[in-house]
Amino acid sequence: MITSPSSLRRSERSRRAILRASLDLCTERGYGRVTVEAIAARAGVSKKTIYRWWPSKGAVLLEAFADVLVDATPFVDTGDIGADLRAHVAGAVRVLSVPPFGPAYAGILSELHHDDTLARAVREQLVDPRVEEAVGRLRGAQDQGQIPPGANLPLAVEMLYGPVYYRHVLGKPVQDEETVAALVDHVLRALRAPGY
Amino acid sequence: MITSPSSLRRSERSRRAILRASLDLCTERGYGRVTVEAIAARAGVSKKTIYRWWPSKGAVLLEAFADVLVDATPFVDTGDIGADLRAHVAGAVRVLSVPPFGPAYAGILSELHHDDTLARAVREQLVDPRVEEAVGRLRGAQDQGQIPPGANLPLAVEMLYGPVYYRHVLGKPVQDEETVAALVDHVLRALRAPGY
Amino acid sequence: MITSPSSLRRSERSRRAILRASLDLCTERGYGRVTVEAIAARAGVSKKTIYRWWPSKGAVLLEAFADVLVDATPFVDTGDIGADLRAHVAGAVRVLSVPPFGPAYAGILSELHHDDTLARAVREQLVDPRVEEAVGRLRGAQDQGQIPPGANLPLAVEMLYGPVYYRHVLGKPVQDEETVAALVDHVLRALRAPGY
Amino acid sequence: MITSPSSLRRSERSRRAILRASLDLCTERGYGRVTVEAIAARAGVSKKTIYRWWPSKGAVLLEAFADVLVDATPFVDTGDIGADLRAHVAGAVRVLSVPPFGPAYAGILSELHHDDTLARAVREQLVDPRVEEAVGRLRGAQDQGQIPPGANLPLAVEMLYGPVYYRHVLGKPVQDEETVAALVDHVLRALRAPGY
DNA sequence: GTATAATCGAGACGGTACGTCGAGTCTTGTG
DNA sequence: CACAAGACTCGACGTACCGTCTCGATTATAC
Numbered sequence: 001m002i003t004s005p006s007s008l009r010r011s012e013r014s015r016r017a018i019l020r021a022s023l024d025l026c027t028e029r030g031y032g033r034v035t036v037e038a039i040a041a042r043a044g045v046s047k048k049t050i051y052r053w054w055p056s057k058g059a060v061l062l063e064a065f066a067d068v069l070v071d072a073t074p075f076v077d078t079g080d081i082g083a084d085l086r087a088h089v090a091g092a093v094r095v096l097s098v099p100p101f102g103p104a105y106a107g108i109l110s111e112l113h114h115d116d117t118l119a120r121a122v123r124e125q126l127v128d129p130r131v132e133e134a135v136g137r138l139r140g141a142q143d144q145g146q147i148p149p150g151a152n153l154p155l156a157v158e159m160l161y162g163p164v165y166y167r168h169v170l171g172k173p174v175q176d177e178e179t180v181a182a183l184v185d186h187v188l189r190a191l192r193a194p195g196y
Numbered sequence: 197m198i199t200s201p202s203s204l205r206r207s208e209r210s211r212r213a214i215l216r217a218s219l220d221l222c223t224e225r226g227y228g229r230v231t232v233e234a235i236a237a238r239a240g241v242s243k244k245t246i247y248r249w250w251p252s253k254g255a256v257l258l259e260a261f262a263d264v265l266v267d268a269t270p271f272v273d274t275g276d277i278g279a280d281l282r283a284h285v286a287g288a289v290r291v292l293s294v295p296p297f298g299p300a301y302a303g304i305l306s307e308l309h310h311d312d313t314l315a316r317a318v319r320e321q322l323v324d325p326r327v328e329e330a331v332g333r334l335r336g337a338q339d340q341g342q343i344p345p346g347a348n349l350p351l352a353v354e355m356l357y358g359p360v361y362y363r364h365v366l367g368k369p370v371q372d373e374e375t376v377a378a379l380v381d382h383v384l385r386a387l388r389a390p391g392y
Numbered sequence: 393m394i395t396s397p398s399s400l401r402r403s404e405r406s407r408r409a410i411l412r413a414s415l416d417l418c419t420e421r422g423y424g425r426v427t428v429e430a431i432a433a434r435a436g437v438s439k440k441t442i443y444r445w446w447p448s449k450g451a452v453l454l455e456a457f458a459d460v461l462v463d464a465t466p467f468v469d470t471g472d473i474g475a476d477l478r479a480h481v482a483g484a485v486r487v488l489s490v491p492p493f494g495p496a497y498a499g500i501l502s503e504l505h506h507d508d509t510l511a512r513a514v515r516e517q518l519v520d521p522r523v524e525e526a527v528g529r530l531r532g533a534q535d536q537g538q539i540p541p542g543a544n545l546p547l548a549v550e551m552l553y554g555p556v557y558y559r560h561v562l563g564k565p566v567q568d569e570e571t572v573a574a575l576v577d578h579v580l581r582a583l584r585a586p587g588y
Numbered sequence: 589m590i591t592s593p594s595s596l597r598r599s600e601r602s603r604r605a606i607l608r609a610s611l612d613l614c615t616e617r618g619y620g621r622v623t624v625e626a627i628a629a630r631a632g633v634s635k636k637t638i639y640r641w642w643p644s645k646g647a648v649l650l651e652a653f654a655d656v657l658v659d660a661t662p663f664v665d666t667g668d669i670g671a672d673l674r675a676h677v678a679g680a681v682r683v684l685s686v687p688p689f690g691p692a693y694a695g696i697l698s699e700l701h702h703d704d705t706l707a708r709a710v711r712e713q714l715v716d717p718r719v720e721e722a723v724g725r726l727r728g729a730q731d732q733g734q735i736p737p738g739a740n741l742p743l744a745v746e747m748l749y750g751p752v753y754y755r756h757v758l759g760k761p762v763q764d765e766e767t768v769a770a771l772v773d774h775v776l777r778a779l780r781a782p783g784y
Numbered sequence: 785g786t787a788t789a790a791t792c793g794a795g796a797c798g799g800t801a802c803g804t805c806g807a808g809t810c811t812t813g814t815g
Numbered sequence: 816c817a818c819a820a821g822a823c824t825c826g827a828c829g830t831a832c833c834g835t836c837t838c839g840a841t842t843a844t845a846c
Contacts (some may be wrong), residue, residue, distance in 0.1 A: 003815095010817080011817075011818075014817095030309075030310060031309065031310065032309065032310030035805090035806060035807085036806080036807070036808085037805090037806060037807085038806095039331050040819095040820095044819080044820085046808090046818095046819045046820060046821080047808080047819095047820095047821085048808095048809085048810085048817095048818080049818065049819080051808065051809085052817085052818095053806095056266075066268075068370075069203075080225075083381075084244070095247070103309065106309040107309055107310075109306070109309075109365055109366075110306035110307070110308075110309050110365055111306070112227065112302075112306075112365065113225070113227065113228070113299065113302040113303055113305075113306050113365075113367070114228030114303075114306075116367075118381045119366070120317065121835080122366070123366060123367075123368075125372075127366060130364040131303070134845075151377060151828065151845085152382070155375075155378055155379065156381060156382070158358075158359040158362060158363070159358065159359055159379070159383075160277055161358075161359075161362055161384060162354075162355065162357075162358030162359035162360070162362035162363075163354040163355055163357075163358035163360040163362065163364060164358070165358065165361060165366075166354060166357055166358040166361040166362060167354070167358075169308065169309075169316045169361060170305075170308065170314075170319060170323060171207070171308055171309070171319075171363055172319075173846080178352075181350055183351065183355070186348070186352070186355060186386040186387075187353060187355075187382075187386065189389040190382040190383065190384045190385045190386035190389065191382075192389065193386065193388065193389040195346060203795085203796075204798075204838095205794090205795070205797095205837080205838070207794055207796070210796090210797080210798095225809055231826085231827060231828085232827080232828075233826085233827060233828080234796095234827095240798080241797085241798070242798045243799095243828095243829080243830090244796090244797080244798085244829095244831090245796075245797065245798075246799095247829065247830085248796075250812070268813095286799090307785070312841085313801095373832085397713065402791080403791070403792070403842090404793075404794095406791090422701075422702060423701060424701065424702030425702075427832060428832075428833075429831085429832060429833085432793095432794095435825085436705070436793080437792085437793075438791095438792065438793050438794060438795080439794090439795085439833095439834080439835095440791095440792085440794090440795095440834095440836085441791080441792065441793080441834085443662070443834065444791080444834085449801095454817095458605075464817080469664075483809090484730060496712075497685060497703060498701035499701055499702070501698070501700035501701075501757055501758075502697070502699065502700075502701050502702075503698065503758065504694075504758065504759055505619065505620065505691065505694035505695055505698050505759070506618065506619065506620030506621075506695075506698075506699075506756075508616075508753070508759075511758070511759045512685070514758070514760060515759075515760075519758060521706060537638035538759075544770060544774070546683045547751075547767075547770055547771065547774060548774070550750075550751040550754060550755070551747050551748075551750070551751055551771070551774060551775075553751075553754055554746075554747065554749075554750025554751030554753065554754035555746040555747055555749075556750070557750065557753060557754040557758075558746060558749055558750035558754060559746070559750075559751040561697055561700065561701075561753060561757055562697075562700065562715060562753075563700055563701070563704075563707045564711075565713070566687060568611075575743065575744055575747070577745075578743060578744070578778040578779075579774075579778065580839085581778045581781040582774040582775065582778035582781065583745070583774075583779040583780040585778065586779065587779065589798090596813065597811075597820090597821070597822055597823095599811095599820075599822070599823070602822090602823080623801060623802085624802075624803085625798085625800085625801060625802080626801095628824095630846085633823090633824080634823070634826090635802095635803080635804090635825095636803095636804085636822090636824080636825090637822080637823065638825080639803065639804085639826080640823095642797090642821075679840060680792080693820045
């Protein structure tokens with residue numbers, strides 16, 4: 001976690017109340033109206049306690065959000081690379097379409113441009129692991145001959161996630177499975193097309 | 197425009213000073229530290245004048261940003277769809293890599309999730325026109341037989357812009373022409389691959 | 393009047409609308425919430441027109457108020473100095489107890505301490521004439537032997553008006569005729585008591 | 589006090605700095621040009637702290653003013669009611685003629701007509717105690733036979749304070765001891781004259 | 785009867801201050 | 816010593832009026 005002041009005296013009770021309150025407030029008012037003061041009041045916690053363990057409200061919500069996303073985007077190898085990619089992306093899309101997670105993540109993303117610490121945390125804890133898993137799965141498919149050698153796998157993953165983020169940020173989130181399927185289909189087609 | 201009180205009495209002098217000041221401040225301090233107060237002070241203008249014509253600082257910066265982007269992403273038909281798409285996307289990427297436009301646009305995007313008016317303005321003034329032009333150019337290529345009939349052109353455009361936004365939002369903007377070229381190449385390959 | 397830019401082209405229509413609007417607003421909202429902008433809007437008049445003819449909102453209300461007060465505090469000589477003083481003071485008290493005049497006058501008084509022009513206008517147009525009339529009437533009574541020679545008549549008048557202002561300013565205005573009568577009675581008794 | 593959030597955690601340091609700054613600004617600029625912002629800046633205090641403990645700038649200045657006035661108008665019984673009243677009123681007159689207290693009090697009075705809370709505070713903290721003391725002292729003199737039984741003592745006190753307020757509000761403050769002496773003399777004469 | 789010049793409505797402008805909000809820090813007293 | 820409570824400084828918010836300043840569009844004499 002981003003936390004760190006190293007202490008075992010930390011109150012688990014307070015931590016849970018804070019994460020819970022921040023998600024509740026996000027549901028009720030939307031990310032933009034969540035404030036550290038409101039979280040503290042709702043959780044029955046001192047502002048100081050929040051600042052002691054998290055650097056910003058974005059970090060609080062990131063922690064509250066991360067577990068959910070990790071659970072929702074498992075990565076398995078069924079042998080069918082298309083099915084596996086569809087399941088993976090569909091998991092993310094599904095989480096983002098269930099309040100408060102979609103708005104919360106949009107809110108977190110909105111802080112990245114002025115909060116480098118948070119940006120690094122998001123990349124290291126959320127994005128990179130998922131990208132690497134996806135690249136790894138693609139590489140497995142490549143080894144099995146389902147994808148030509150020399151294919152630009154990182155770019156492929158960006159073509160997969162890119163539209164999801166693009167539409168989420170612009171407020172027209174991807175909602176349906178068909179779009180996910182079409183996306184995966186096109187990416188795989190690009191990789192398999194002649195030209196490498 | 198987002199503006200509204202519709203008046204011919206509006207001071208062009210003030211308008212220009214405001215747009216200029218907002219871009220300058222964005223360069224000097226970054227989007228997050230630009231405030232309406234600072235814009236007003238820098239432009240030698242009262243806050244009321246800003247609030248009279250724009251609903252938020254995001255709207256001010258959007259207007260300041262829009263002209264530049266429009267100029268930078270022309271759309272021509274050279275007969276070579278690949279070259280045309282590369283030129284178009286590269287124009288956008290180039291603008292976003294020149295301060296203050298990259299940070300400014302990241303900042304604007306960061307406000308969309310809590311400012312629906314601004315979100316609509318961005319879509320209607322910046323995103324949709326560009327997307328439609330790109331779709332139109334692809335349709336032209338389709339008519340000439342360079343792309344199979346039945347190809348999912350809107351999805352293709354999202355696969356083009358998606359990664360650019362994705363990386364811009366995550367703070368790793370696309371900077372080089374090779375990435376743009378590879379992106380366009382993959383998208384076209386997906387469209388042309390058998391399967392439609 | 394305080395006015396003056398010397399012109400016969402002045403619109404009587406506007407003048408009346410302004411005075412009317414200012415009294416109406418004073419009734420509805422209280423003096424403190426009357427603003428030049430509101431008067432202009434209510435009267436269907438440009439702010440510039442108000443500023444052309446009056447230096448401040450206090451001056452506008454003074455003009456609206458002055459006529460009323462002058463009519464309400466006539467000064468006659470019935471031969472009975474006590475009755476005359478009672479009638480005079482009671483007239484003022486009566487005006488001040490009818491909205492909007494009481495609050496309006498309290499409001500005007502409240503501006504005197506930071507508006508010397510207005511303070512002079514109030515003294516010269518409202519206070520001094522009334523004081524002088526009262527002193528004159530007392531002097532007449534003195535000539536008739538109802539008051540000893542050498543009595544401090546100006547002080548007597550201040551003892552008459554003083555409590556009225558005192559209570560008006562402190563928000564406990566004199567309302568009843570008995571208080572006025574007692575006041576006049578005591579003042580006359582002071583003047584007639586041995587000691588001069 | 590007017591204050592209210594009732595706390596022992598209140599910073600005495602800030603409170604003193606605020607009262608001091610408000611009086612200083614009143615001296616330098618006059619009551620009308622004192623603003624909450626200026627008080628905060630001068631006192632090195634945030635506006636929030638001022639608004640936390642006082643409802644308005646008038647309340648701040650009232651508190652700053654009250655101590656001084658209380659000290660300046662002691663009430664003693666020397667056995668000579670005339671001398672005692674003269675000393676009492678002269679004390680108030682003297683305070684009001686020393687900047688910044690005269691202008692400050694005029695300014696406070698000017699807010700009473702649109703600030704009921706402040707009006708009540710002025711009456712309860714400043715005016716009523718002084719009036720009651722004066723009435724009490726007169727009653728003592730009455731008991732000793734210096735004043736006839738049945739005399740209207742509250743009215744007498746208003747005849748004493750009334751002219752002081754009247755002239756203060758109209759910008760011609762009582763300055764000299766002779767006027768005070770004459771005032772007291774007339775009031776006592778009224779009380780002692782036959783007729784009760 | 786027209787010039788012609790000031791006044792009119794409307795309302796944008798640069799300002800100053802308002803009173804509120806939230807950030808992040810600091811202090812006090814309790815368990 | 817972490818905690819809750821909450822006061823503190825700071826800086827920005829968005830609003831309200833101020834008094835000044837163009838703008839045409841009426842007027843209403845003075846030619």
